[in-house]
Amino acid sequence: MNTLFDKIWDAHVVQKVEDGPTQLYIDRLYCHEVTSPQAFDELRSRGIGCLRPDKIFCMPDHNIPTKNQDKPIEDEVSRKQVDALTKNAAQFGLSYWGMKHPNNGIIHVVGPEQGLTLPGMTIVCGDSHTSTHGAMGAIAFGIGTSEVGMVMASQCILQQKPKAMRISVEGKLGKGVTAKDVALYIMSQMTTSGATGYFVEYAGEAIRSLSMESRLTLCNLSIEMGARGGMVAPDEVTFEYIKGRPYAPKGEEWEKAVAYWRTLKSDTDAVFDKEYTFRAEDIEPRITYGTNPGMGIGITESIPTADTIDEAGRASFLKSLDYMGFTAGEKLTGHHIDYVFVGSCTNGRIEDFRAFAQIVKGRKKADNVTAWIVPGSWSVARQIEAEGIDKVLAEAGFEIREPGCSACLAMNEDKVPAGKYCVSTSNRNFEGRQGPGSHTILASPYVAAAAAVTGVITDPRELL
Amino acid sequence: MKKEKFNILTDSCIPLPLENIDTDQIVPARFLKATTREGFGDFLFRDWRFDKEGNKIESFVMNNPKYSGRILVAGKNFGCGSSREHAAWAIADYGFRVVVSSFFADIHKNNELNNFVLPVVVSEEFLKELFASIEQNPATQVTVDLPQQTITNNATGKSEQFEINGYKKHCLMNGLDDIDFLLSNKDKIEAWEAKNN
Numbered sequence: 306m307n308t309l310f311d312k313i314w315d316a317h318v319v320q321k322v323e324d325g326p327t328q329l330y331i332d333r334l335y336c337h338e339v340t341s342p343q344a345f346d347e348l349r350s351r352g353i354g355c356l357r358p359d360k361i362f363c364m365p366d367h368n369i370p371t372k373n374q375d376k377p378i379e380d381e382v383s384r385k386q387v388d389a390l391t392k393n394a395a396q397f398g399l400s401y402w403g404m405k406h407p408n409n410g411i412i413h414v415v416g417p418e419q420g421l422t423l424p425g426m427t428i429v430c431g432d433s434h435t436s437t438h439g440a441m442g443a444i445a446f447g448i449g450t451s452e453v454g455m456v457m458a459s460q461c462i463l464q465q466k467p468k469a470m471r472i473s474v475e476g477k478l479g480k481g482v483t484a485k486d487v488a489l490y491i492m493s494q495m496t497t498s499g500a501t502g503y504f505v506e507y508a509g510e511a512i513r514s515l516s517m518e519s520r521l522t523l524c525n526l527s528i529e530m531g532a533r534g535g536m537v538a539p540d541e542v543t544f545e546y547i548k549g550r551p552y553a554p555k556g557e558e559w560e561k562a563v564a565y566w567r568t569l570k571s572d573t574d575a576v577f578d579k580e581y582t583f584r585a586e587d588i589e590p591r592i593t594y595g596t597n598p599g600m601g602i603g604i605t606e607s608i609p610t611a612d613t614i615d616e617a618g619r620a621s622f623l624k625s626l627d628y629m630g631f632t633a634g635e636k637l638t639g640h641h642i643d644y645v646f647v648g649s650c651t652n653g654r655i656e657d658f659r660a661f662a663q664i665v666k667g668r669k670k671a672d673n674v675t676a677w678i679v680p681g682s683w684s685v686a687r688q689i690e691a692e693g694i695d696k697v698l699a700e701a702g703f704e705i706r707e708p709g710c711s712a713c714l715a716m717n718e719d720k721v722p723a724g725k726y727c728v729s730t731s732n733r734n735f736e737g738r739q740g741p742g743s744h745t746i747l748a749s750p751y752v753a754a755a756a757a758v759t760g761v762i763t764d765p766r767e768l769l
Numbered sequence: 770m771k772k773e774k775f776n777i778l779t780d781s782c783i784p785l786p787l788e789n790i791d792t793d794q795i796v797p798a799r800f801l802k803a804t805t806r807e808g809f810g811d812f813l814f815r816d817w818r819f820d821k822e823g824n825k826i827e828s829f830v831m832n833n834p835k836y837s838g839r840i841l842v843a844g845k846n847f848g849c850g851s852s853r854e855h856a857a858w859a860i861a862d863y864g865f866r867v868v869v870s871s872f873f874a875d876i877h878k879n880n881e882l883n884n885f886v887l888p889v890v891v892s893e894e895f896l897k898e899l900f901a902s903i904e905q906n907p908a909t910q911v912t913v914d915l916p917q918q919t920i921t922n923n924a925t926g927k928s929e930q931f932e933i934n935g936y937k938k939h940c941l942m943n944g945l946d947d948i949d950f951l952l953s954n955k956d957k958i959e960a961w962e963a964k965n966n
Contacts, residue, residue: 320954323935326934340852351948448852448876451854529850531849714793
C-alpha cells in the first residue's frame with residue numbers, strides 16, 4: 306500500500322535521525338552558477354572535496370546571454386559568476402558543460418534530454434524548478450545553497466518526509482489546451498500555498514495522455530503551488546523518451562532498468578494524505594492577471610472582484626492589481642502587450658516551439674511586439690533547425706536566439722522594461738521578476754503565439 | 770557564516786502584513802550574482818525599500834523609524850517561489866533572528882534554519898492579534914523561547930507553542946549545522962552505497 310513517492314524515498318533512506326529529519330541518499334546533484342559558489346566555498350573552508358563527484362553535473366544557464374555566446378559575457382558580474390562555476394567544477398573534478406558546449410542549456414531541460422534524469426532517482430539542485438525532473442518518475446526537489454553544500458560533502462541531504470498528495474485530471478483536454486494551462490488551472494484552484502508540505506503525484510487520463518515534454522512542463526510548475534515536488538509514474542511514454550539518450554542505460558542494462566521502472570507506481574490501495582480530482586473539460590487556455598502564478602483565469606473569464614477574495618488576502622490582491630495596472634472585474638482579451646517570451650525551463654522544449662510555429666505560420670509578428678524566442682538547450686535549438694521551425698518563424702518575422710534562462714528572471718540582458726506587458730511562457734509573474742517594474746502575464750506557447758501575431762491578448766483557439 | 774546560538778529572544782518587531790511574500794521580493798534576482806554570502810542585508814526587500822534612483826521609499830515599514838527589532842512578522846506563505854538562499858542570507862545579514870508567520874514555504878523555511886534564523890509558525894489568530902498590537906504600539910515586544918518552544922505577545926500576554934524537531938532545535942541552540950552531522954555519519958553513507966550499488 307505504498308505510493309510511488311514512498312517506494313523511491315524508502316529505497317534511498319540512509320537513516321532516520323532521532324526526533325529529526327531523514328538522511329536521504331541523492332543520485333544526482335545538478336549545479337548552476339547562481340546557487341553554487343557559496344557551497345563550494347563551504348567545502349573549501351572545511352578542507353574537503355565532493356564525496357561523489359561522478360554524481361554531480363554543472364552548467365551555467367541563468368546569466369548567459371542569448372546572443373553572441375561565442376564572445377565573452379559583457380556584464381562583468383555575470384561573467385565572474387559563470388567563471389566561478391567553471392573554476393569550481395574543474396577544481397572539484399565535476400562534469401561541466403559551459404556556454405557553447407553542445408550539451409549546454411537550462412539545467413532542467415538538459416537533465417532529461419541527456420538521459421541523466423531517470424525514473425526512480427533522487428535528484429536535487431539549488432533551484433526550485435528542480436521539480437521538473439519528477440515527470441520522469443523521480444523524486445526531484447529544489448534546495449538552498451547550504452543544502453547544496455551538504456550534498457556535495459556527503460551525497461546526502463537531511464529532509465523531513467513530505468506528505469503525499471495525488472492530483473488527478475480526468476477526461477480529455479480540449480483544443481488549444483496544454484500542460485501549461487492544466488498547471489495554471491490547478492494552481493488557481495489550489496493557490497500558491499495549497500500544496501506546501503506535500504509531494505504531488507499527478508494521475509488520471511488527461512495526465513497519462515500527455516507527452517514527456519508536457520509532463521515536464523506540468524511537474525516544473527508544482528513548486529508554484531508550494532509543493533515540494535511533483536511526479537508522474539513512468540510508463541511507455543517515459544521509456545520511449547529515454548531510450549537511446551546519451552546517459553541512458555544501454556543493452557542488458559536497459560532491459561534491467563525498464564523492468565525495475567515498471568514497478569514504480571503507486572499501489573492500488575496506496576493512501577494519500579490529500580486527493581484532488583479535476584475535469585479536463587473545465588480547463589481552457591489560461592492567463593495570469595496578478596503577481597503570483599495562482600492568480601490566473603481562463604482566457605475568456607474576467608479578473609475576480611475584490612469582494613470574492615477573503616479578508617486576509619485582499620490587501621495582497623489589490624496591491625497586485627495596482628502593480629499590474631489592471632482593474633478587478635476586467636476582461637483581458639484585447640489588452641495590448643509589448644513583449645512575448647517563449648522559453649525557460651517551463652516551456653523551452655521542442656514541443657513548445659512546434660506549438661508556437663503552428664499558430665504563427667503564415668501570419669506576421671505584430672509591429673508593437675518585441676519577441677524573444679529562446680530554446681531551452683542547444684539540443685532543442687538543433688531540433689528546431691532540423692524540423693525547419695526556424696524558417697517558419699523567420700518568415701513570420703521572428704528570430705530565434707541562443708539557449709539560456711533568458712527573460713524568465715532578469716539575471717541576463719533579456720529584461721522587460723518597467724511598465725511594459727509581457728506574455729511569457731515562463732513560470733513566475735512576481736513583481737519585477739522579468740525586470741524592475743515589468744508586467745508579466747503567464748501563458749502557454751499557443752497564447753504567446755496568438756498575442757505575438759495580434760499584438761493583444763487573444764484566445765488562441767480563434768487562430769488554430 | 771555566523772553560527773549564532775539561539776536561546777531566548779525578546780525584542781520589538783517589523784510587521785509586513787501581506788500574504789505570499791515571495792523570495793523575488795525578499796531579494797530581487799539581479800542581486801544574486803555575488804559569489805559570497807556577505808552583505809545581502811543591503812538588498813533585503815530592495816524594490817520595496819528603495820525607488821529606481823536609490824532613494825528610500827518613506828512609506829515602507831522598514832524605512833519608518835517607529836519600527837525596529839530583530840523579529841520580522843509576515844503574512845501567510847512567507848518565502849514562496851525561488852529557492853534562493855540569498856533571501857535567508859539577506860534576512861540574517863539585516864539582523865533578523867526570528868521570522869513569524871502563519872505559514873512558510875518549505876524551501877525557504879529550511880534555508881532560514883540553515884542560517885540560524887528561527888522561523889516560528891503561529892496560528893492565524895495569534896498573527897492577526899500580533900499585527901493589531903504592533904499597529905497600536907510599534908514598540909510591542911515579543912518573546913521567543915526556543916527551549917520551551919513558546920512565543921509570547923507581551924502586549925496581550927497571549928502565548929503559543931511552536932513546532933521544531935528536536936534535532937534542529939539542538940543544532941540552533943548549540944550552533945551546529947547539518948554538514949557537521951553528515952560528515953560524522955560517513956560510515957552509514959558508505960554502508961548504504963555498499964548495499965545499493
